[in-house]
Amino acid sequence: MNRKTAVNVRENFDEIFERWYSLIEKEKDQQTSNLMSDKVIDETLREFAGLMVSSLFDVEQDEMRVRNVADKVVKFGWSITFVVKVINQFAQVVYMVLVEKELIDVHDYTDLFSTWISPMSESIIANYSDSWERTVNLQKIALQELSASLIPVIDRVSVMPLVGTIDTERAKLILENLLEGVVKHRAEVVLLDITGVPLVDTMVAHHLIQAADAVRLIGSKCIIVGIRPEIAQTIVTLGINLSEFYTASTLQLGMEQALNWTDRKIVGVNVDEYTNSNS
CATH class of the missing domain: 1.10.490.10 (Globins)
Incomplete structure (x- = not known):
């Protein structure tokens, strides 16, 4: 020009x-x-x-x-x-x-x-x-750094919060970190929290089942928590079988089961009585 x-x-x-x-x-x-x-x-x-x-x-x-x-x-x-x-x-x-x-x-x-x-x-x-x-x-x-860490919450109980879409590459990273974390923290119970996973289809469910099976093979138990109503409906519609694994709608319910499996429970404490007994 x-x-x-x-x-x-x-x-x-x-x-x-x-x-x-x-x-x-x-x-x-x-x-x-x-x-x-x-x-x-x-x-x-x-x-x-x-x-x-x-x-x-x-x-x-x-x-x-x-x-x-x-x-x-x-x-x-x-x-x-x-x-x-x-x-x-x-x-x-x-x-x-x-x-x-x-x-x-x-x-x-x-x-x-x-x-x-x-x-x-x-x-x-x-x-x-x-x-x-x-x-x-x-x-x-x-996203990988954020969503693939196993976090010990109390002795023998750890949580892995999953956030975002889970593809094959991320699933591999999640599984590696999960197994390493279970051994490192000596976790007897692991809670996989899928509250932050927007979609659970057949592939995602397959990865979750693989993770839970792997945890079981090294001697620990796995609880899948964060099963929202729409996810439960999708799982049923797709015919995905999670009956072999303990599932819970919230992390709180999952923690209660984890404490039960490790022979512990949450007990309410009267603050005034506790203070007087230690004064």
Whole structure:
């Protein structure tokens, strides 16, 4: 693209932005609307448009800006489909405005796209993909650290709270940490708390059964707690058999059973009597 056309794009930026923004307002996806306020959407789109225009004059200098914008739209939850859409719509609006003002010929669209829009689109999408991959990996690590630890609560009784979706990779990590924790803490009873697991399907149930069986093989007992009504209904509908394992709707009920298995129970204490007897 020649410099004259680039200058024309910059000089007509306000009109281009307003017309482009109007198109996006009609087509932005529900996820984008839910995650971002109108003010944030406006600021992000203005930064996005500014990046597109400035790239006409110095592509190499704008590499850092491309990465920053890509990181921002990933953080805000823009889908790759939406990103591609706004780039293509920006190109269409630029072309229409310049043609209407007779600043370019109607046959110049190919040059406009091949020398400017296409390279910028590839750069933005590549940086988006890199940012998305980094974000997903960080979230995966954080989730693994959060939800795969065996916590000793009292002597011989430990709890493993599970949070988020359980896939095959996480199930393997959970099983390894579970067995290591049982041996390390000498747990006689382990409570697997699935309160934070949003969905229990056949695969998740299979992983839970494997974990409970493994605990039993090394001489301990396992209680699956956090069985919510909707999960119980799903388990029954799928025909999953958990009858060999003790289950409970809440962690409290599970703890009561764990105490019973370890020959203990919760006893109420009169605070005044306890204080007087120790004075």
